[in-house]
Amino acid sequence: MNLIIDQGNSVTKMALFRAGQLQNVDFYPKWGPDEVTRFLDTHAVDAAIFSTVTNPDPEALKLLQQRVRCFVRFDHTSQIPVRIGYHTPHTLGLDRIAAVVGASMECPGRPVLIVDAGTCVTYDLLTADGTFVGGNIAPGIRLRLLAMHEHTGKLPLVDDSGEIPEIGFSTETAMRAGATLGVAYEIEGYMARLNEIYPDLFVFLTGGDALKLAAKIKSRIFVNENLVLTGLNRILQENAEI
Template sequence: MSVISSFLFFFAEKIRHVNLIIEQGNTSTKVAVYNKKHMEASFVFKDFGVEVIPSIFKEYPLTKGIYSTVIDKDDELVAYLESNLRDFVFFDEKVSLPVKVQYKTPETLGRDRLAAAVGANYLQPGKDLLVIDAGTAITYELIDASGSYLGGNISPGMTTRFRALNQFTRKLPLVVEQEDVPLVGTDTETAILAGVVNGIVCEMDGYIDLLRLKYPNLLVFLTGGHSFYFERRLKNSIFADINLVLTGLNRILEYNVED
């Protein structure tokens, strides 16, 4: 094989596994490009639609893709992806998974929750795992060492709690996150700040402590937009990985589509 032929073969092998990952959430959409297991690029869009995608196709030789959404499916986007990708997966309850789901109503299970569980299981196989996703909502997902997704919990996220106190009361102000959080507030604003942030920290640490009574070797992943905000505030040791859902989606895509 000539040098040029060898280079072309290597280049073809390199681009053969370029994946497009789309994670559409409640407030923003994350888009990532993976070459096999490696993330090559990522983007965040507040406003997202089919008009955004062509520029990414021009930049990267995409061959496979997966689209996950927790809001209404964008049919125009799905049609574009189906026409421009060799292999495309719309992530719904019919898609095969590398974990066993024991949730009683899998059709109602948020795709982001499930993808985070798959991502954690992929990064730490054979371990009991708790995934905490701190975003608009705070979700808790439990995966045991056999690779079974056992279920999870949902509670309001930090920003959601701040807004709820402001919107559903007559006089409480709207407070935003801050770095310095007292244990006990000394005025209304710091009382809200301390109540919300410390309440979430106690909630997270409380779940971890309770679950470790049953799963002593439990590993904990923290992800989501506020993951790094809470990482240093928790007393328990955790793995902070803001791209855990994207990792899980890429794993699901690879699991369903052969090269």
């Protein structure tokens, strides 16, 4: 059994894969040695990979190294099954690389746009020959709401959960709709433009806000909330003898 740990800015995911198939995913707003101990005490794990976009708990990592026979810490020196065309590959977010690897497994031989909607929204392009050429980064829904509150004198801090009308009918709905639909329309713009260049383009939408945004996007898009986890499992196989 493979254990995949993906530590994001707001939540850590611990997932189990068996024979390449995702079995289950657990979510942890707080993640550290206690969570690792409880998980390993109740699951038989043969190999594990850890990826983070923030600062990990050193004690949690030490536990993983001690208790898992084959442990891989994913970083920019790890072997991956795609080529990197980015001019500064060492600055690429590991979650972005993992999502591209996951997309390459799902759509081999096709150009793919991977939209990962979380704290930030990333747009990453994989060409048909398996090259990750790069992508763009923009503020996510909650960041947009927070920025409007923090950089104005009177706009409130609005939660991203709630009614999202096409046109807001109150300050709260205007801000929520502006942030959410702004991201949705931005995604549609990228899809339309890149489809002119890559007519066979396949588009994945992943990340914590994937389902919320998919409901507002009229263009054809495929939601896969576990694309990063799938990519990390493939990277684990690439870097460890299991």
